[in-house]
Amino acid sequence: MLTAQASPSTSTEDPPDPPLRPRRRSWAQALRRDWQLYSLAVLPLLFFVVFRYLPMLGNVIAFRRYEPGGDLFGEYWVGLRYFRMFLADPTFWQVFTNTAVIGTLTLLFCFPLPIVLALLLNEVRTRWLKGFVQTVSYLPHFLSIVVVAGLILQTVSIDGVVNQGLRAIGQDPVAFIQEPGWFRTIYVSSEVWQTVGWGTILYLAALTTIDNDLYDQAKVDGANRWRQTWHVTLPGIRPTMITLLILNIGTFLAVGFEKVLLLYNPLTYATADVVSTYLYRVGIVSGSFSYAAAIGLFESLIGLALVLGANSLSRRVAGTSLW
């Protein structure tokens, strides 16, 4: 296999051991030849094992009794007790519904709006103007979520600009952040504010790859601007749209935990409390680790199923998929 290739790192090459299984032999050779490369992977692999895969195994405490300060993987088996508990917990279904609603609204607004903005930007012929709009619209992406929460709170506060507007038209001010009825609006609109600009990047990149000849042909065929957009531009960015849609669907239930945690309060739990914030309160604030881990595992599995489902669906329907 490696006969033609001189291995430069080892000058004294031992004859290979008599091959029992060819697979094993070539692993041994690969290790001997590339040990320096493999050694570079050791620390990163240690990171993945300890901080990514160990917590995955740690989910076993969803099936075991965990004592704070006790064994990492819990004390004894309890089977599906915690799963039965949360499935019978009305609060769980409340937060599950909230999550689904916020997730759906977010998907509904935050997926298509970047496409619209990218198409609009694509029509701007003045180069500096386009660059300026892009620079401004990316800005919120670079802020800490704590800063974003601070900006939201001051905007919707009693003395904030929204209430200034209400007062100007003779309405009474509203304590938006304490009203359950307003939480979704605040959440989704701030999400749009923060993500739409940044979301255009991939679409703008895809737009530049569309062959200009296609537009010329469309013009010859008598297509006006709208029809060109419909028949040339949109099909051109379709793979990007599908990829991002799959990714969005996969993170659909992972509703911005940190943002909700910063913006909600007991008065708005009715609409604002989501699965992740609920399990945070149950697990870390109240110390029911196993119960919270069961909820978390359930959420992760739904997320994984959604991504796999969306991926295979798009492969079948649209012929494009992530893998």
Next chain:
Amino acid sequence: MVGATRGYRAFQAVNGFVLTVVVLVTLFPFVNIVARSFSGEQEIRSGQVNIWPKGFNLTTYDKVMSDAMFWTNYRNTVFYTVVATVIALVLTTCYAYVLSKRNLRGRGLLVGIAVFTMFFNGGLIPNYVLISSLGLRNTLWAIVLPNAISVFNLLVMKAFFESLPTELEEAAAVDGTGTYGTLLRIVLPLSKAVLATMLLFYAVSFWNSWFAGFLYMDRQELFPVTVYLRNLIAGATSGTDNNATSEAALQIAASIQAVTIVLIMTPIMLVYPFIQRYFVSGVMLGAVKG
């Protein structure tokens, strides 16, 4: 075509208007917060401040900047960001370089180990239990280690290394240079652009992070400054977790919140115009083979 131009001109006007609105709406909260930070407390409370300071004063800046805890936490943020970024950069570079070697045996497995974690993760509770069991609470490592490699950044870097011409590395190998030497003396000097991008990606994300500090730090003098701000605004949402502190926090002046927000945003805002294009190119590089 003749008929279309008129319609198209109308479209351009509408488009210009829409984009202007986008720009104004995006910028407004920033202008508003800066105006508030320079305004008097009375003027803010009575809802007079929008884009221009009312009752201009610098006393709030004085007050925040003379708070020793604010500076302690600010220094923590700088320190955590520097350490975390260096470690993340080293680990990501090493692994991305390994993954970029197409002929390496087991490469597919090594890629898979990383990519799988993008779609499935342990979740909050097992992570919390792990960090606590490892005794990392109240240490820098609770912030640094769990986020030492971002798989997205890893894939960006891998794509970049794969795009480098292989001839130079092969020549180095013929000269008897080992893998370490090749990486340090040949590959990295060619990778300054992607290293800068990764540096920025990591630095901004660590600078902005708050939850790890909030979750794993018990003592105020260990908080990053984002947690300092979080505790200020927690009062504004009126009584979240612990009633004792939120009563006090409720009294915290709106102008103090505004100043703190401005002071945390400033470093990012200052470098933003210069670094923005690195981010954009980084995202595109990652998208090529995501």
